[in-house]
Every structure is written in structure tokens, then in C-alpha cells.
Amino acid sequence: MTNMESSAAQVHVKEAALVVPSDPTPTHLLKLSSVDSQLFLRFTIEYLLIYRFNGLHTDHVTARVKSALARALVPYYPLAGRVRVRPDGSCLEVVCRAQGAVFIEATADFTLSDFERAPRYVTEWRRLLALQVADVLKGAPPLVVQLTWLSDGAAALGVGYSHCICDGVGSVEFLNLFAALATGRRHGGGLEFKPKPIWQRHLLDQTPFKQPRPRQHLEFSRVTDHCQFMTRFTPDQLTPTAVTFDEWRLNELKNSITPTSQLSKSSLTSFEVLSAKVWRSWAKALNFPPQQILKLLFSIDIRHRVKPSLPTGYYGNAIVLGCAQATARDLTEKGLAYATELIKEAKNRVDDQYVKEVVNSVSLNGARGVPDPVGVLILSQWSKLGLERVDFGIGRPVQVGPVCTDKYCILLPVDDHSRSVKVMLAVPSVAVDKYVDLMRAVQ
Template identity: 80%
Template structure:
């Protein structure tokens, strides 16, 4: 055990059980789409929701736990694939879910953390790891695709850690499940789950390979192309060399960034300009060689970019990667407007044809369609998913975070500030001060 791990607040597991669907569900195999089956999506989306201390009288923890477990069992009826198990199809073409009502994992625990511990970044990458104690390394080895952990903190607050297999759902789909799960846990939805909106839609065939289409060129999809490593890029990002950071941008700060590059009528989104500011600050702080090629990868929701649109309630991976690319020299020396325009162009490239090129590429090339990590900063926007609305009868979460803050940048919502965003990213320790100074300099 490392010194950092040994100094972490203690977490004690009280119970760990399988929760199965509360009603009978279909026993069959469900095929996952080509996008679901991508190698780089075979990991777990891990959310951490922190709730304020329960200060009112009459709160019975056992009652809360019972309601949450009951709500989980009920939510697994319409979302029964989350109670299944993922495996590779016998022909090796893609993944599938074996639906036999096997169940999701529920864990109850206690910990020495307090709610104030989550007002800033963790001290090291894995400090909050045990708030989702069952770490699913490989869902294809029979692990459950859904894990829920309710941890009671020492000051009466609560932490809810939730892990979803990314093979089965994306961020939008996972939060749709969480909203129903929360409603069923609080009794705000007492009728049959079949009546709620939106109804979960499987229909993964909608993102299957197009028959008779020629193999697309990857030159139009730089997210899958390798770049030359001029600086031993990945050696900078081992966990012991990283320091987690957390910086909040309120609405006024985002507006300042926008006005600094576009005082006219050009439409620039908060996501575009903040992503550009993060990317530029990160690259400048890390002092890459000017000729090092750098990429910013980010998810683009395709639900309404494909034709026809994906149906409301589709909870599979309705995303592809947007990719902005340039050299470190251009990114650090040119103005913020340059990086913002690269990101805007990367978003605008994603249309119906682009999506189907990606689907066909991953179907035809399989293991070769994996983004190369060299020169890459990956950014994920959680700030518009609705996580801040998920209430299990504990009130709305006061803090939201990834379970582990690592080299992937997460944009998070901020409690009571709907137009603000929190940026969480682990940066090589030797560059963290410079990165924070640049990021905070609006």
C-alpha cells in the first residue's frame, strides 16, 4: 500500500448484494451496436454524487437504503439489460448482452469523509476510489454492468457512487436511468414503470454498418490516426506524477472568454470557448515541442445528427468523437480564437455521413479503430446531462465529480449555478502551478 493510499479516509463496507429486477424480465440475447462495441468504450462511466448532511429529524438510514434498493430493482425492469452480462458474440463481430436477470450490485458503506472534502479536488488521483468500491476492470469477464454504492459520511452527508458499463449506455442514457431510479426510490413515481417518459429504447440496429458501403478513408477521421511522439508523451501521465485540479468558471467568466474573442455577432458556445481555453492552458503548461501534433477529443451527441434521428429514449452510445488537431506551436502561440474555431469546425463536421463513416470503420477495422493516446487530451461534458437533478430523497447533489480525477478532463455542473461549469483534470505535478495560473487568467 502506498503512503497516499494509507492516508486516505477509511471506508467500511456494511453490505454488498445483488439486486435483481423486481418483476420478470425477458430472457434473451441483445446485440449491441457497432458504436457500443468499440474497444475504447469498454470501461466504466463512474459518477460520484455528494448530498448534504441530513439535518432534519426522523431520518432512518435503513429506510433510505431499503427505498434505494427497492427503486433499483424496479428501475431494472424497463432497463433490464443493465441487469444482464456483456460478452463478445460467437462470430466476433460485436458485443451482446446476455439477459437473464442476473442483477446489479448494491453496496452500502460508511466513510470518514465529510461533505466539505468534496469542495476541492482530491489530493491524489484515486483518493475517492473506495466510494465505488467494486472497480470493474473488464465487463467482458462476467462483471455486472451496473454498480451502485451508497456511502454514509461522518458528518451525516451521503455519497452515491454509480458505475455503468459504457458498452451499454452513454452519458445521456445513463442519466435517464438515474432519473427514473431516483424517482422510484423516493416514491415520486408510484405507478407502473411502463408509463414513464421517455421509455427506454434498445434498437441498436439503427447504428449498424451500412450494407455494400465501401470502406471509408480514415484520413477524414483524425481521431483514429496515429501521430509521431516527439516528447515521450505518455511517460508524463502515470498516476503517481499527476495532481488533480478543480477550477470553477461562473457565467461571468465564461462570458469574458467569449467576448475576448468574439465581440461581434458570431455565435460561440460556452463549451467551445472553455474547451479551447483548457486545451491551450494545458498545452502551454506542459511545454511540448512546437512540432508535436496535439488533439482534443470530445463526445458529440449524434441523436439528431443522423437521418432519421434516433428515437427519444435511445440509451445506447449515441455519440462519436469530435477531433480538433493542430501542433503545439500553433496552439500555444496563436490566440484563443484559433483553438475555439478548431473545436467548432470539429463539431460541425459531424453530420449523418460522418457518423455512418465511423460506424462502417469500426465495423470493418475493429481493433485498429482505437484513438492513439499520444498527443491527446480527452474532454467529457457532464455539465448538460442533468446529474444535478438526481434526487434520491436526500435533496439535490451539492457536489458532482468523477470517482477518479485523472488525465481525462471532465466538465461538471455547479450547484445552484446552471450556467457555470467546474473543470476537473489531473495535470503532471511539475506543470500544475503553471496550468492553474493560465486557466484562471481570464
Template identity: 85%
Template sequence: MTAMASSAAEVQVKEAVLVTPSDPTANHLLKLSTVDSQLFLRFTIEYLLIYRPLRFNGVDRDDITSRVKAALARALVPYYPLAGRVRVRPDGSCLEVVCRGQGAVFVEATADFTVSDFEKAPRYVTEWQRLLALQVADVLKGAPPLVVQLTWLSDGAAALGVGFSHCICDGIGSVEFLKLFAQLATGRRNGAAVDFKPKPIWQRHLLDKTPFKQQPGQSHPEFSRVIDHCKFMTRFTPDKLTPTSVKFDEWRLNELKNSITPTSQLRSLSFTSFEVLSAHIWKSWATASNFPPQQILKLLFSIDIRHRVKPSLPTGFYGNAIVLGCAQTTAKNLTEKGLAYATELIKEAKNRVDNNYVKEVVDSVSLNGASCVPDPVGVLILSQWSRLGLENVDFGIGRPVHVAPVCTDKYCILLPIDDHSRSVKVMLAVPSVAVDKYLNLLRDV
């Protein structure tokens, strides 16, 4: 990585400060849910939003920075747990947030990047990492759960990097915060966050273990271990990966759907774009990687359970309201059978998740804790950011022209495309030895 690092764009941090809530907030402890406290959620959601160069008259960077910083302080009033600190509860049962108004981190920086640098994939996994210079490495050691970095690019464009501790909020919850934050920065809110809809709802007890009549259980392959036939993890270290970025316009997604009609028992209309595209990515990734035929492969993806549990979670609930969907098969079946096969596996994984399924997951995590962690062997993790609304987050400098992860890693991210609501960008880092084959397969609809 030395040669790559030496060619990286220069990023200069101008300011790094703690921003506390603008008004007094409650001083107390808030318990996180069983779902929030899962070991595999103890990482950071890292968004990167790129805005067009500011070419109009009267633009004052200092004024914009001040407005963004002030808006962050105001947004932290209704979302005050994001200004707290996370720790393990004394009894070890789960996590909790110590709310004392400690603050979130705000960073202002400049960088040699231009807006055009984000039209394609980064050259290596961590090329854009310094656009969120302070990594929320371990919130259990006192790190702030929220970091915001506004970076001014050399062509007058701007990058906003935001890191959320995943144990406090999921994707939907984090974007609800960003929408309020942005509205306050533009002045479209009068400063009284009490009128914001939806109002943020804590109520994490709703996803804790509760007594219920046990129904016949389902399998939960997302937590099962598989035999490693190919030294799987050594193939996916950052230095062996090449980031990729491929756009799927609406017509290409429709072609994908139409391509599976003759072989599927289900009508193409019964498949969603997410199911078909995810299957195509998974199949292309597996074929290019040339896994042994007997290797068990899994596709893991988050499923929103806000309306799958009974009763539904309240509007404004911003905690982790997700469970993992898991499609599983052998490398031989995934690569040799048609696209319909993988698509139906994904659809079945989604359909399994109901109220009883969620309660089983909560029970299992409560009882088994550390053992309820997805086995990484054979796994491709896919996250759908394309329906969160990130493309509409306007801080007074327009809507973002690019939405991306801070690091393009071995996790596949589906991203929105500016002004194309039905199109999707697929970003994934794959082993360098397989990248050409993967791209050819992915683009071949």
C-alpha cells in the same frame, strides 16, 4: 502512492449484494451496436453524487437504504439489460448482452469523509475511489455492468457512486436511467415503470453498418497515429498527476467569449460556452506542459448524434449515440496563436459531424475493428457532464451539492455546479511539475 494511501479516509463496506429486477424480465440475447462495441468504450462511466448532511428529524438511514435498493430493483425492469452480462458474440462481429436477470451490484458503506471534502479537488487521483468500491473492471469477464454504492459520510452526508459499463449506454442514456431510479426511490412514481417518459428504447441496429451510397469521405484524425516527440505517456501516469478543480462562473465564461472577439473572423455569439472553455483548457494544458513545438496535439470530445443522423434516433434510445470530435494542431500553433484559433478548430470539428460522417465511422469500425482506437499520444480527452442533468438526481435526500468523477484523472470533466445552471466546474489531473502554471493560465481570463 503508499504515503497518500495511508492518509486516505477509511471506508467500511457494510453490505454488498446482487439486486435483481423486481419483476420478471425477458430471457434472451440482445445485440449491441457497432458503435457500442468499439474497443475504446470498454470502460466504466463512474459518477459520484454528494448529498447534504441529513439533519432533519425522522431520518432513518436504514429506511433510505431500503428505498434506494428497492428502487434499483424496480428500475432494472424497463432497463433489464443493465442486469445482464456482456460478452463477445460467437462470430466475433460485436458485443451482445445475455439477459437472464443476473442483477446489478448494490453496496452500502460508511466513510470518514465529510461533505466539505468535496468542495475542492481530491489530493491524489484515486482518493475517492473507494466510494465505488467494486470497480467494473472487465464486463467481458463476467463483471456486472452496473454498480451502485450508497456511502454514509461521517457528518451525516451521503455519497452515491454509480458505475455503468460504457458499452451499454452513453452519458445521456445513463442519466435517463438515474432519473427513473431516483424518481422510484422518492415515491414520485407509482411503481409502474411503464408510465415513465421517455421509455427506454433498445434498437441498437440503428447504428450498425448499412448499405448506403458512399459520399466523398472526410478525414478522421481521431483514429490517426502521431509521432511521439516527448515520451508523452510517461508524463501522465497516475503517480505523476495532481488533480485540479476550477470553477467558471457565468460572467467568467462571458469574459472568455468577449476576449476572442477582436481576433476572430466570427462573431463571439457564434461560439458556444463549451467551444470557448474547451479551447481555453486545451491551450492552458498545452502551454503548461511545455511540449516540443512540433508535437501534434489533439482534443477529443464526444458528440451526441441522436439528431445528426437521418432519421433521428428515437426518444429514449440509451445506447452509445456518440462519435468523437477531434481538433488537431501543433503545440506551437496551439500555444502561440490566440484563443480564437483553438476555438475555431473545436467548432469545425463539431460541424464536420453529419449523417455521412457517422456512417463513415460505423463503416470504418465495422471493417477495421481493433485498429479504430484513438492514439493516446498528444491527446487530451474532454467530457461534458455539465448538461446531462446529474445535478437534479434526487433520491429523496435532496439534490446533490457536488457532482464529480470517482477518479480525477488525465481526462478533463466539465461538471455542473449546484444552483448555478450556467456555471461549470473543470476537473483535470495534470502533471505535478506543471500544475501551478496550468492553474495560473486557466484562471487568467
């Protein structure tokens, strides 16, 4: 037994059950889009929501949540199906036969205060979503929900969903309905929930279009590895970190940029300056060779960037990857304004034509259309999804985060501070102190 395992909190699973939709649902095959089917989206996104709840009637709450899950799976019935590759190999599809999602109830000797810091190691909170789905294509359920009662009366809700079926926006729309049903706000009254879930995955399939000039898509290009990049990021070499940026610190970052940039403060977003700050701090701390090409990849919501816009309630993957790229020398020496401008340019490149190019590329290249991991930092913005407002009748969560803190950077909401952002990222242990010091510095 390792020291990590011996120091882990005890988690006891009381129940693990398949939950099927509470009413009959269609039995058929649903085709996933070319965007949904990309190889790099074939993993499980895992949310961890921590609630202060100190009520006594945990059995009643558990029964309510489990019942709400069954009802939420009626309009979102593909989440009770199973994902597989289509027989012609063109993309993925969902076999909808009401096979069910997994619901787990557990107890643990964690307390609320354990989640006010970063986990001590990458997998410290792993058992708060005990069923780890590594590959839904092997017949695993695309949705797992675990309600864990903590030793001080608080609660942890772990939710794992297949990224093939929905993106962050879509997953939170499902969670909002699930939570509303658990509180009774939508119980039996025939109320129309909004937004109504829309499938229509054909809207992001390959279409012919006039392409006046070829554009380079940096997110899919390969770069030379000058430093055995991937060997730095094995889980046992990583230490999770959490650094919070209050609103005044984000403004401080913006103020530090404008004297050295053509960008005005009003044109800068918190995402742009904060992601630039993270990218540069990470690059400096890891001391890459000057000639190493480094990339920052981040999801861009395209619901309103395509023409026509996707319908409200579309819960599939309506995202493409934005990509900022620079040499390690330029990124670390040219200042925060330079990195911020690269990120803003990456966002601005994504228009209707850009999306069509990506869709056609992944349709034609299939599994080959995968971002090369060398030199890459992936950043995901959860701070704008609304996870901090998901209330199952036990109050709003006081902490929101991933089940496992990994080499991917996640921007998170902060309880009661709507304009603050928590940055969680696991960094190679040898570079942790330098990374945290850089993150806390003004520039």
C-alpha cells in the same frame, strides 16, 4: 503502506449484494451496436453524487434506494445482464438472464466539505465505489451502485456503469427513473415513465451508402511521438485540479475572442471557448515540443445529427468523437480564437454522412479502430447531462464529479449556478501551478 493510503479516509462496507429486477424480465441475447462495441468504450464510467442530507433514518433511505434499483432494472433489464463478445467476434452482446446489478451500502469518515475541493490524489475517493469493474467482458456486472453515509450525515452515491451499454445521456435517463422510484413518485400507480427506454441498436450498425468523397477522420490517425508523451501521465505523477468558471468568466472568454476572430459572440458556445481554454492551458503548462501534434477529443451526441433521428429513449452509445488538431506551436501561440475555431469546425464536420463513415469504419476495423493516445487530451462534458438534478428523496446533489480524477478532463455542473462549469483534470504534478495560473488568466 504509501502516504496516500495512510492518509485516506476510512470506508467501511456494511453490505454488498446482487440486486435482480423486481419483476420477470426477458431471457435472451441482445446485440450491441458497432458503436457500442468499440474497444475504447470498454470501460466503466463512474459518477459520484454528494448529497447534503442530514436525516436520521438512513436505514429507511437505504431500503428505499435498494428497492428502487430492483424496480428500475425491469425496464432497463440489460443493465442486470452480462456483456460478452459474440461468437462470430463481430461485436458485443448482452446475455440477459436477470443476473443482477451490485448494490453496496457503506459508511465513511469523509465529510461534505471534503468534496468542495479537488481530491488530494487521483484515487482518494476510489472506495466510494468499492467494486471497481475493470473489464465487463470477464463476467463482471455492468452496473454498480454504492450508497455511502458520511460522518457528518451527508451521503455519497457512487454509480458505475459499463460504457458499452449506454452513453452519458442514456445513463442519466436511467438514473432519473431510478431516483423517481426511490422517492415514490412512480410507485405502483401505473404511471408511464418518460422517456421509455429503447434498445434498437441495429440503427447504428453498418449500412451501405454513397460516399462522394473520402474524408479524413483525425480521431483515428496516428501522430509522431516527439516527447515520450505517455510517460508523463502515470497516476502517481498526476495531481487533480478543479477550476470553476462562473458565467461572467465564460462571457469574458467569449469577449476576448471576438476582436481577433470572424466568429461572433452569439455564435460561440460556452463549451467551445472553455474547451479551447483548457486545451491551450494544458498544452502550455506541459511545454510540448513545438512540432508535436496535439489533439482534443470530445464526444458529440448524434441523436439528431443522423437521418432519421434516433428515437427518444435510445440509451445506447449515440456518440462519435469530435477531433480538433494542431501543432503545439500553433495551439499555444495563435491565441484562444484559433483553438476555438478548430473546435467549432470539428463539431460542424459531424453530419449524417460523417456518422455513417465512422460506423462503417469501426464495423470493418473492429478493435483496430481505436484513437491513438499520443498527443491526445480527452474532454467529456457532464455539465449538460442533468446529474445535478438527480434526487433520491434526500435533495439534489451539491457536488457532482468523477470517482477518480484522471488525465481525462471532465466539465461538471455547479450547484445552484446553472451557467457555471467546473473543470476537473489531473495534470502532471510538475506542471500543476502553471496550468492553474493559465486557467485563471483571461486569455
